Amino acid sequence: MNPAGDSLRRMDASRRVAALREALLRAGISMSYLAPDSVNNPDLFDDHVDAAVRSFQQSRGLIVDGVAGPDTLRALTEAQFRFGDRTLALVEGQQPVRGDDVAELQRHLSHLGFYYGHIDGEFNVRTRYAVAELQNNLGIPGTGVCDQDTIRAMARINRAISPSQAFALRDYERLDRSTAALRGRLIALSTGGSELASPHAVDRLTSQPLTEALVAADIGRRVERILREFGAGVASRGSALTGVVGDGETVPSLSLDLHCDWLDQQAASGIAAFYWGLPGTGEPRSPIGHRAAILLMKELAARTGMDSLGVHGRTWDTLKLSGIPSVGLDLGYLSNRGDAERLADPVFRQTVADSIVIGIQRLYLLEEEDQPTGTLALDDVFRFNPAQEPEDRRVAGL
DSSP states (O other), rough: HHHHHHHHHHHHHHHHHHHHHHHHHHHHHHOTTGGGGHHHHHHHHSSSHHHHHHHHOOOOOOOOOSSOOOOHHHHHHHEEEEOSSSOOOOOTOOOBSSSHHHHHHHHHHHTTSSSSSSSSSBBBBBHHHHHHHHHHHHTTOSSSOOOHHHHHHHHHTTOOGGGGGGGGGGHHHHHHHSSSOOOTTTEEEEOOOOHHHHHHHOEEEEEEEEHHHHHHHHHHHHHHHHHHHHTTTEEHHHTTTOOOBBBBOOOOOOEEEEEEEESSSSSSOOOEEEEEEEETTTOBSSSSHHHHHHHHHHHHHHOOOEEEEEEEEEETTTTTTTOEEEEEEEEEEEEHHHHHHHHHHHHHHHHHHHHHHHHHHHTSTTTTTTOTTTOHHHHHHTTSSSSSSOOHHHHOOO
């Protein structure tokens, strides 16, 4: 007999029970009298520990026997890590990292269309290749190491993107990494040019015939003036699209194409928005353009009172711009008396311009900063674009 040796083994066993309790808690097993500080003797493998072990085994598809054997302890070890707790990498000459965090990473990669293997919780070669491909699509170094920068990027895009939109990862990452400010952005702006005059109204500001060219150009100038007040750059779409990233040059954050409509049907009236997508199904091919179109349409309909004709996917070349979310806006029918009379009023055109700018601002707000449709005022936008004092734009713009 070796009383000293027996005592050490008993102490080791008791420490293992206390560690087992902690491991079960970290693995998500919630049970009364399991936490070491909730019982008189945390070193005792009592009925509560037995029930917790069985519950864990059941959740992992293990043999439910209440025995913390090698398989159960291995699964417990893998369950100690949550996604984001540690950097995940494949190190040559070492066993692959395993854990619930790796399984969660594989699920994210599978959701985004980069990982096609089993969700086995092992950071193997296939997982490393999937991480590197994701990183390349996000515009960050494709190291294949899932570090904190990669984890943060994945957290941002997973809030907004669906599996069918994985091709837009770089656009979503660029949007989500940016600030809420309009200041420093470049907005591309183009306007319709038809000279067909409305038979129902003339421009109240200039007494000129009311044409698409006049209305769209005037609203475009008002939008440009407000955006510049907030520090944004505005360029005609033809010149803006020649920019490249780097050396101080930039590409537009958003492209807008403003038009009025015309139809030989007096009943045709209202406003509509268009994005790059499939006409039949409405599937967005530019998810950010789709979101911008929705926000712009909501603000325009709420603030102008004009009929909303909805948001529509189209394959027009004006919307299919490489890497640039684009929206086309039809701002009413000049062939309709009601629409024409409204668009002839410069005060109404200012309301349209205000609505467009607020819709653009909402595109860049974080979820917790966004406001209900129709409630954000232009003066509120200064909160996201400080350093300049507001002025009475509505009067000055007439």
